[in-house]
Amino acid sequence: MDRTATGDNLDMTLPDQPLLLSPRQARARFRTGLVPPTTSGWCGGFAQANLLAVPRELAFDALLFARRNDRPCPLLDVTDPGDPVPREVAPEADLRTDLPGYRVYENGEPIVEVADATPYWRDDMVAFLFGCSFTFEGALRAAGVPVRHIEQGRNVPMYVTTRQCTPAGRLAGPLVVSMRPIPSPLVGLAGEVTACYPTMHGGPVHAGDPAELGIKDLDAPDFGDRVDSRPGDVPVFWACGVTPQAVVMASRPPYAITHTPGLMFITDRTDVSFRTA
């Protein structure tokens, strides 16, 4: 990707209305280096996705892990080894450059955080895209359910839980969840709306006492930002596509590249195209 070719787009200011950008426009901004606090609220109506890329040698374990843990890892696309193009969900995109931020892991340790993964993308990398709960936030708001972290201009808070995923080969580790404070009378509605998006993590895995997931302090998320609840809000938890990162940290495979939590890949597929009912 030659950055000079898009030099006239080298604009590091955040767009006034990221909700109104097309996926192609947003990806072009990210490709030229823009790193927003989160992609939540960007490109209204389009599905967002989590990234896990591993060398071919680990790809079977990763694909099997996704199949066995489809709540946190609902598979939207898999690339051929070495192909950085997600041909099912965005055939004109390049996964090495088109996300705002990446984390590179060696032996389970994050060694660097970058805006362009090209120098780290090995020849045999296989990329997996998993659905992201940002995708159903538009439907939540349309149903009258407030989304606090968007109201507050923050990334969604995410927590490593004490629930374990089903292992696959060399991959094992804990479930990660995202949390949204929901007004008590709207918790049922939030569950109904999100259950219609099974490939975006579906309905909540838990609502209420965070201790039941082993979360000690809601104000200290493991990823993303703390978010302020309002009186009467209940914490509601959804399976999260950052789970593969917790699994990489727990299982310590030699090499992996992921998105930075909250900085997603924005696909060309509409959110309603993933709605089942």
Place this chain on the structure above:
Amino acid sequence: MDRTATGDNLDMTLPDQPLLLSPRQARARFRTGLVPPTTSGWCGGFAQANLLAVPRELAFDALLFARRNDRPCPLLDVTDPGDPVPREVAPEADLRTDLPGYRVYENGEPIVEVADATPYWRDDMVAFLFGCSFTFEGALRAAGVPVRHIEQGRNVPMYVTTRQCTPAGRLAGPLVVSMRPIPSPLVGLAGEVTACYPTMHGGPVHAGDPAELGIKDLDAPDFGDRVDSRPGDVPVFWACGVTPQAVVMASRPPYAITHTPGLMFITDRTDVSFRTA
């Protein structure tokens, strides 16, 4: 698997009513060496499955192929490398012994056909089970749709078509279909009934002129038996789980083990548990 331990079951006669056997009973008979002409019509009410087992090195390609070709290869179970137990669909079974017949392929050539795959099962084999259309034959008959090959005591006829599957890694090849002659007024009903079983290949891929699939002679199937049509019957074609065998023959990977066409693995899962509507 020590055959002497089940020596008192060494009964090579076909059961009078295979429809009434439980999956466990049927697998025990196959384990002790019984090879029926087909498992179609066996263990009424239980789902049957196609087998593809490959060394771990090819497992990612196979899993990705299944994902990209879920009509012929609807995935019911995947084992961990070296584990011969299909833990999702029959946790007490052993895939090395519990099918009536196996084909072993080297470089795409079938080198041997055996009733016990144990001597051929390498330490790192990964087994894939794909849904089989035998599973919906009970629902067809219950709906009043005759199933000719069962009436005639034969295996279902299967044909290699000129339609190509979507490749994945080193795996590419043609679609294989099974064919059932259906009385013309019942073709629509047969489509409706079978569409309710998407993980058993779902509705037909074609009805009518075999030439549209590149099939030259219905009386010369590539696998299984010729079946007699009755006046007014229309040939109806479903995607078939023998497709991976045609793909192995076309792609010539170093090693693979499959079931013998028509001699399926019988799972502990009921057919209705796979019915979606």
